[in-house]
Amino acid sequence: MKNCLGKMERRRKRQGQSRITAGCFLAPSLCGVLLFQALPFLDVVRRSFLDAMGRSFVGMANYAAVWGNEAFRMAAKNTLYFFAAAVPALYLVSLALSLLVYRPGAGQRLFKTSLVLPMVLPAAAMALVWRILFCPDGLWNQLLYAFTGKPWEQDWVHGKAAFPILVSTYLWKNIGYDMLLWLAGLSAIPQSLYDAARVDGAGEPAQLRYITLPCLQGTMGLVLVLSVVNSFRVYREAYLLAGSYPDLSIYMLPHLFSHWFLTLDIQKMSTAAVFLVLASLPAWGFGRWLRRSGKEG
Amino acid sequence: MKKIKRKLAVLLLTLASLLVWLPLLLLLSAALMPEDELLWRYLSPLGIGKAPVRAALLPSYPSLEAFTELLIRSPGFFVMFWNSCIQTFPMLLGQLLIGAPAAWAFARLKFPGRRGIFALYVLLMVLPFQVTQVSNYLVLDCLGLLNSHLALILPGIWSTFPVFIMTRSFEAVPGALLEAAYLDGAGELQAFFLVGLPAGYPGIVTAMVLSFIDAWNALEQPVAYLKDMSLWPLSLYLPEIVSDKAAVAFAAGIVMMLPPVLLYLNGEGELEQGLAASGVKE
Numbered sequence: 001m002k003n004c005l006g007k008m009e010r011r012r013k014r015q016g017q018s019r020i021t022a023g024c025f026l027a028p029s030l031c032g033v034l035l036f037q038a039l040p041f042l043d044v045v046r047r048s049f050l051d052a053m054g055r056s057f058v059g060m061a062n063y064a065a066v067w068g069n070e071a072f073r074m075a076a077k078n079t080l081y082f083f084a085a086a087v088p089a090l091y092l093v094s095l096a097l098s099l100l101v102y103r104p105g106a107g108q109r110l111f112k113t114s115l116v117l118p119m120v121l122p123a124a125a126m127a128l129v130w131r132i133l134f135c136p137d138g139l140w141n142q143l144l145y146a147f148t149g150k151p152w153e154q155d156w157v158h159g160k161a162a163f164p165i166l167v168s169t170y171l172w173k174n175i176g177y178d179m180l181l182w183l184a185g186l187s188a189i190p191q192s193l194y195d196a197a198r199v200d201g202a203g204e205p206a207q208l209r210y211i212t213l214p215c216l217q218g219t220m221g222l223v224l225v226l227s228v229v230n231s232f233r234v235y236r237e238a239y240l241l242a243g244s245y246p247d248l249s250i251y252m253l254p255h256l257f258s259h260w261f262l263t264l265d266i267q268k269m270s271t272a273a274v275f276l277v278l279a280s281l282p283a284w285g286f287g288r289w290l291r292r293s294g295k296e297g
Numbered sequence: 298m299k300k301i302k303r304k305l306a307v308l309l310l311t312l313a314s315l316l317v318w319l320p321l322l323l324l325l326s327a328a329l330m331p332e333d334e335l336l337w338r339y340l341s342p343l344g345i346g347k348a349p350v351r352a353a354l355l356p357s358y359p360s361l362e363a364f365t366e367l368l369i370r371s372p373g374f375f376v377m378f379w380n381s382c383i384q385t386f387p388m389l390l391g392q393l394l395i396g397a398p399a400a401w402a403f404a405r406l407k408f409p410g411r412r413g414i415f416a417l418y419v420l421l422m423v424l425p426f427q428v429t430q431v432s433n434y435l436v437l438d439c440l441g442l443l444n445s446h447l448a449l450i451l452p453g454i455w456s457t458f459p460v461f462i463m464t465r466s467f468e469a470v471p472g473a474l475l476e477a478a479y480l481d482g483a484g485e486l487q488a489f490f491l492v493g494l495p496a497g498y499p500g501i502v503t504a505m506v507l508s509f510i511d512a513w514n515a516l517e518q519p520v521a522y523l524k525d526m527s528l529w530p531l532s533l534y535l536p537e538i539v540s541d542k543a544a545v546a547f548a549a550g551i552v553m554m555l556p557p558v559l560l561y562l563n564g565e566g567e568l569e570q571g572l573a574a575s576g577v578k579e
Contacts, residue, residue, distance in 0.1 A: 021485040022408035029399030030414065032455035037421045040432030047432070097313060100306045107307065113565065114314040120557040121321075122514050124535035125550030129320045131342035132327070137349045138342065172316070184573035222575075225423065232425040236516045240536060254517070257427040261521060266431050273428040284423065 047270040054266070062271040072272060074248065075256040076279075082234065082252060086167045087227050094175045094223075098182035099212075112183075116176035123173070127240040131157070134165055162247040169241070170234045177230075178223050185219030186212070221290030228283045322354050327547040328363055330356040335363075335544055343543040363548035371542065374549060376527060377534035384449045384519075384530055385512040389505055391454030397501060400463035401489050405475070415464070418457040426517045437522060448522040453512060459504035466500020466574040467493055502564045503571025510557050 051058050066072050101112050118126075133139045134156035141152035156165050193211050202210070235254035238246055244258060253276065260269045327339060334357060340346040367374055402408070403415050433452060434443070442448045470493060478492045494501070514532050523529060531553050539546045561568070 018406060018485070019408050022402045022406040022411075025398040025402035025406060025485075025489075026408075026414075028395045029455065029460060032395065032451075033418065033421065033457060036433065036436065036452045036455045037429065037457065038417065040429040040436055041421065041424065043432040043435070044429060097310070100310055103303070103306060105303060105307070107310075111310045111314055113562070114317050115310075116565075117317055117321075117558070117561070120510050120554075120561040122532060122535075122550075122553050122557065123516075124514070124532045125324065125554050126320065127536070128327075128342070128539070128547060128550050129324050131344075132323060132339060132350055132352060133320075135342050135350070137347065139350055139352045142350070180569060180572050184569070184575075187573065229423045229425070232427070236514065239516060254425075254427055257430065258517075258520065261430060261434075264431075269427075269431045273431075276428060277424065280423075 044270045044273050047267055048274045050267060052267055062267050063275075066268055066271045066275065069268070071251075071256055071259075075251055075253045076275075078248075078250065079252045081163070082167065082250075083228065083231060085163075086170050086231060086234075087224075089167070090171055090174055090178060090227055091223065093171065094178035095182050095216075097175065098179045098186060099208075101179065102183060102186045112179075115179055118173045119176040121173075123236045123240050126169075126173075127237070130165070130169060130241055157241050158247055160247060160249060162242060163249045166234065166238055166241070166250050169237050170231070173237070174227070174230060178227065181219055181223050181226070182216070185216045189215045217290055217293065221287035224290070225284060225287035228280060319354070323352060324547060324550055326354055326356050328551045329359045329361070330547075331358055331360040331362045332544040334358055335547070343539060343546065345543055363545050364552075366542075367545040367548045367552065371545060373534070373541075374538070374545070374552075377529055377531045378552075380446070380528055381513060381530040381532070383446050384453075384515070385509060388450045388453040388512055389508055391450070392456065392459045392508055393501070393505065395454060396460045396504070397463055397494070398489065400460050400467055400497075400500075401493050403460070403464040404467035404470075405488075405493065406485070418460055422457045422461055430517070430521055434521065443522055444524050444528065446528065449512075449515065449518050452518075453508075456508070459508050462504040462507070462571060462575050463497060463500045466503070466571055467497045469500075469574045470496040499567040499570035500574055501571075502567035503575070506560055506564045506568055509560060513553075513557055 047054060048062055049057055049059065050062075097115060101108060101115070131138070136153050136155045138156070140156060141154060144150075144152045154161055156162065189212065193215075194207060197207050197211060232254060235252065235258075238250050238252065238255070242250065244255065246255070253272070257269060257272065260272075327335065330338070335343075336345075337348075338351045338353060340348040341350055403411060403418075437443050437448050437452075442451065474492055474496060475488055478488050483491065513530075515530060516532050519528075519530055519533050531549075535546070535549055535553060538549050
């Protein structure tokens with residue numbers, strides 16, 4: 001009896017000790033995260049319900065104002081268009097490339113390195129090249145002239161055509177990163193599954209449909225979430241290509257935020273931020289569901 | 298049949314790789330042009346005149362003129378380069394010193410609220426910068442840090458993305474390895490330093506490489522928090538240099554991309570392993 005009590009005491013002591021150790025490991029990080037990340041986020045939510053001075057509670061008035069704001073509507077619409085155009089393309093092209101790269105063969109390493117390289121190239125440096133290509137006197141117009149025989153004077157960066165160019169540079173930059181994630185998923189699929197399928201006479205399309213894609217479900221969720229998160233970073237390209245007042249077709253939420261920031265329009269920014277978080281919840285939930293069900297399957 | 302398929306795959310991959318290499322080659326050749334050739338070819342894209350672009354993948358008169366001009370006679374470039382370094386490296390060090398133990402705690406130690414706190418970290422990780430921009434500005438204002446390098450360094454140190462990546466790779470450390478260490482009498486600290494850090498190395502490298510790339514390209518944060526142009530990092534200065542000193546703009550682009558490219562080529566293997574740990578496990 002005494003012995004048993006002693007054991008329990010010791011276990012409790014050890015548990016207490018491990019909690020203290022965990023606290024020591026975690027505290028420096030947690031304190032900073034709370035101060036620089038979590039509190040600002042809560043503060044944003046709070047301010048979205050307050051007036052401009054941040055004193056009195058105004059209920060949903062800010063939400064009504066932002067929802068009715070024309071610039072907000074346009075920026076939100078453009079951001080949605082951008083998601084709709086860029087994310088599926090990014091998804092499919094990076095998956096296709098990863099399937100091609102995954103087959104062992106000559107030059108596989110070189111291809112992989114080449115395709116991932118754009119991810120590490122600074123947008124500021126590449127903006128110079130995009131200008132050579134897409135300015136009115138640029139290479140792209142010359143190519144079009146060579147193919148169509150008509151002179152082209154289109155400004156692909158500042159004019160109406162800025163949208164597809166922005167989508168293209170975004171794809172160019174991000175395909176490598178997504179490809180690495182897909183490759184990680186592919187390498188986790190046991191080779192024995194394919195061997196068994198081949199014995200059963202399954203061809204390559206069947207293997208893709210019944211082995212590869214189901215096994216990649218977990219990765220699909222992750223890639224989706226990261227693609228949506230990263231697509232906000234396209235502001236860097238948009239800013240470096242077209243400045244802070246671009247063509248209206250690529251005027252997106254980050255542009256709007258930076259303009260409101262200049263005038264320190266705090267309650268509008270806070271409210272729009274809450275809208276943004278709410279709007280990204282479905283993608284987040286869907287990604288999580290994909291990963292969960294992928295894990296079980 | 299199989300051979301044809303293989304050849305088709307190689308063809309497609311070659312085309313895709315060309316889409317990466319041709320723009321790079323265009324940039325490199327422009328960086329190696331003397332000023333008069335540059336002005337003859339790229340007047341329009343440099344924004345100093347209007348003339349059809351005469352693109353070239355190889356310079357007609359290769360010269361290192363632009364690089365010597367940039368590295369020897371452009372003090373502004375040096376200031377910005379150092380600003381980028383000052384804003385990036387202390388931040389990475391902080392992420393490592395503070396983030397790695399936290400990741401170890403999430404992955405390997407038991408304490409109440411572990412799952413909840415980790416979920417908070419993940420939530421904060423996916424928030425775009427713009428969401429907390431204004432509140433962060435107010436916090437930094439309170440601390441008197443606006444318009445200083447610390448305005449970028451301090452919030453960056455507590456970015457939760459590196460913690461997430463490192464946690465995933467610490468979770469992938471085989472449990473048997475740790476048990477053996479505990480049986481041999483290792484304490485928590487020894488287990489972390491002698492087993493965790495070496496075994497979780499790919500994740501640490503991954504977190505550092507991705508953080509470096511992000512910080513080196515930072516645009517939103519310096520635009521928002523640095524008024525003083527002399528504090529600007531390269532990522533903001535590069536667009537300015539084009540209107541200022543067009544002849545060195547391309548060379549500046551090449552110098553700017555060297556650190557991230559070298560870092561990536563060195564850590565490529567670790568990056569793949571680290572991302573694999575982050576993606577496959579949930």
